Amino acid sequence: MAIVELRNVSKRFRKGDETITPLDEISLEVQAGDFVSLMGPSGTGKSTLLNLVSGIDRPDSGTILVNGTEITRLSRGQLADWRAQNLGYIFQTHNLIPVLTAYENVELPTLLLKLTSDARQKRVELALEAVGLSDRANHYPRQLSGGQEQRVGIARAIVAHPQVVVADEPTGSLDSETSGQIQDLLKRLNRELNITMLMVTHDAGVAAIANRQLILNRGKFVESPSVAIRQESPDAGLCP
Amino acid sequence: MKVLNIVVSGFCLVLLGCAENDGKSQANSAKPAAASAFILAFEPADAVAVGVARENAENDQSIAVVGRIGGSEKPFVDGIAAFTIVDLKVQYCADEEGCPTPWDYCCHQDEVKTNIATVKIIDESGKLVSGDARELLGVKELSEVVVQGTAKRDAQGNLSLAASKVFVRAGK
Amino acid sequence: MLLPWEYGIRNLTRRPFRSGLTLAALSIVVLLIIVVVGFIRGLEVSLADSGDPDVVLIYSVTSGENIESSAIAARTPGLLTSSVAGTVNRFGVTFASPEIYLGTRIGNENGAVGLGLIRAVTETSPLVRRYVRLIEGKWPVRGEVIVGKLAAAKLGSDPGQLEIGKKLTFEGQDWTISGRFVAEGTAFESEIWCILADFQAATMRQDISLVALLLPPQGSSSELTLFCKERTDLELQAVRETDYYAALQQYYRPVRLLAWMVVLLVSGAGLFAGMNMMYGSVAGRIREIATLQTVGYRRRAILMSLVQEGVVLAAASSLLSGCIALTLLNGHAVRFTMGAFALRIDSFALTIGCGAGLFLGALGALPPAIKALRESVAASLKAI
Secondary structure: OEEEEEEEEEEEEEEOOEEEEEEEEEEEEEEOOOEEEEEOOOOOOHHHHHHHHOOOOOOOEEEEEEOOEEHHHOOHHHHHHHHHHHEEEEOOOOOOOOOOOHHHHHHHHHOOOOOOHHHHHHHHHHHHHHOOOHHHOOOOHHHOOHHHHHHHHHHHHHOOOOOEEEEEOOOOOOOHHHHHHHHHHHHHHHHHOOOEEEEEOOOHHHHOOOOEEEEEEOOEEEEOOOOOOOOOOOOOOOOO | OHHHHHHHHHHHHHHHHHHHHHHHHHHHHOOOOOOOOOEOOOOOOOOEEHHHHHHHOOOOOEEEEEEEEOOOOOOEOOOEOEEEEEOOOOOOOOHHHOOOOHHHOHHHHHHHHOOEEEEEEEOOOOOEOEOOHHHHHOOOOOOEEEEEEEEEEOOOOOEEEEEEEEEEOOOO | OOOOHHHHHHHHOOOHHHHHHHHHHHHHHHHHHHHHHHHHHHHHHHHHHHOOOOEEEEEEHHHOOOHHHOOEOOOHHHHHHHHOOOOOEEOOEEOEEEEEEEEEEEEEOOOOEEEEEEEEEOOOHHHHOOOOEEEEEOOOOOOEEEEEOOHHHHHOOOHHHHOOOOEEEEOOEEEEEEEEEEOOOOHHHHEEEEEHHHHHHHHOOOOEOEEEEEOOOOOOOHHHHHHHHHOHHHOEEEEEHHHHHHHHHHHOHHHHHHHHHHHHHHHHHHHHHHHHHHHHHHHOOHHHHHHHHHHOOOHHHHHHHHHHHHHHHHHHHHHHHHHHHHHHHOOOEEEEOOEEEEOOOOHHHHHHHHHHHHHHHHHHHHHHHHHHHHOOHHHHHOOO
8 A cells, every 4th residue: 555645746946047847747656664765866856855745845736645645735734733643754964953852852743742741751762762872861962973863863753653754865964884873773663663764865875775766867756676675684673 | 004004094083082072071061051040041231341340340339241251271260160251352362373271361461460350159148159160150261251240349459250140142 | 732841941041142142132121111111100109199189389370380480479378378268277377388499509518519409498387298207307497408308319419418417508508407308209308498588588589489288188279269369469379289290290291201212212122132132043043943843843833932932031131120120229319300209110110111021022033933934844954
């Protein structure tokens, strides 16, 4: 069953007198539990696609359905509520709130859910445990390394138990060793929590962790010939 | 623009409201008190001007004096039915001059000194009537009145009229 | 759902220098507002309390609303008491106070000269001026004066120069201070009192400025008014003291309007200070605000949080200013044309000052917050 479905979606931008069309009548179906990577040259609309799927941008035409909800019909406020319930977003630059601790950053999305304080606390602790940062819960972002910050960002993305997580260059600002750790973490989350993942990356090596690799070029998708095989080696229990 | 229209309309309404109130209070204060026992139905024929009375009236002489209520900013005495009247020949501030209290004769105070008299309304037993002359007689500042009563003059030339009846001329 | 309270509070500590400057600016604004409102309140209360409802002032009709320029015949008190019934009389003493009241240049022992207010009185004056109470020294005799609590403020002089035994110079004569008095916060407290006959001799005046008459409780001033109207040759007017000071309040209306204008202008400056701080604060947080929206927070919740920041800072400023005003400025004497009065930092002044502060905090945060939230989330996520 397709959890993310794009039908004839177009997006245009005006740049001076010129109109750029990064997405031109594209259609895509992503099945539940898929891990899809999106690659392509700069400016081909990868991030735009991610923004459309997460409802922080709107297409000029076409429809987008996520988990059965036609998000292109929702108002701005409804989209915010929908994101709180259904979507996690991992940013390239982590985007943690500097005045809040790691715990408080992860707690932010849960404040939008109807949870008891005990249930909320449990979720936050489990999410931090899942990314291996239980011992850093009371640290502020400035007291964390880049990799730890990204782990907090990932914990924040999964703490509300979303159906879909989108990741925009999640390893883009990390060194190769830390990047590898984050890739492992994302793979485990996809595999063990069965979270559908949509990841934009420039790096073919990073893209390879996905079980489906798409290349976006001149506004159209090109399916990569080398479809990744779902990896089957759970080495840590992640299920909260 | 819509908001501006509402604000301007509201402001105009407030102004209109104020104007209407003013008009109403003036009309009320000038309304004749028909039931008053001190009102004369007909104007006495032999009334003399205030200035003339100040010069010629004898003490305790019965007299009718015509004048206009005014002479100071507050010509009525609070709590007593008494007021001052000024000779009609003395000019008060014209309407177009925009003076808020034209009855004080501020531009002709020198003339007022020799053309003013104090009117005290007295009852049948000769006692001063308490209350407000405006309500009792239905008069207001600048009303023209003919006062019938007894003159009292002192050595300094001040004239008081112990009035038993007052005729209020129509108009101001 | 609103953002956690801590988020707004901690954001204030992010740029401590900027927040500190804004706190100082807002505190000054709130303090200025409190002081100006305290000035207005002090003036109003001083004038409102100064009139005794049972006292009628008889003074020249030609002086308008200014007793200082009034000159009436010295025989007026006798004429009044003999012609008009209704004033208080006990043991053969009529409660009538003939007085000269004028502003003149007064020098002290240091040679400093200031404009002061003299009231020349008689022994009957304390019977009429019931608020006046001698708190130190004795009633003056020839060549002596008693000084009000705020007389030093009115003169702009060192209070030490108005102690008992010190000398003052006015109308070409030296006067020794024999006592000090209070008058329940009324305008009398800024005056200097001396003996009428003494002052008439010094000024070579034979007239007086006014007669103050005490009516019995619920007594009417009608007969006095009628007497003044009948005796047009004397050119007198009878005005209840409360009405006199109420008229003075009207006279000072432009001053009060100006003071309120100052409140508005100062508030405007405060608004800009608040806005400047919040623009700076929000401009550095464009991506963060977009992140919160991406997480699922509605724009309204973020707007509330930003307003909360402004209000918290303004509340701190208001608290600080309120404390300073209450402890350092309340009761401070202010000199003005007809005397001196105490700054009155009362609940009204504090409410206006602190209310304006909170309002400015909230209002100052709105435009930058709205501007930030209008931006596209996708574009804001790329902001540096």
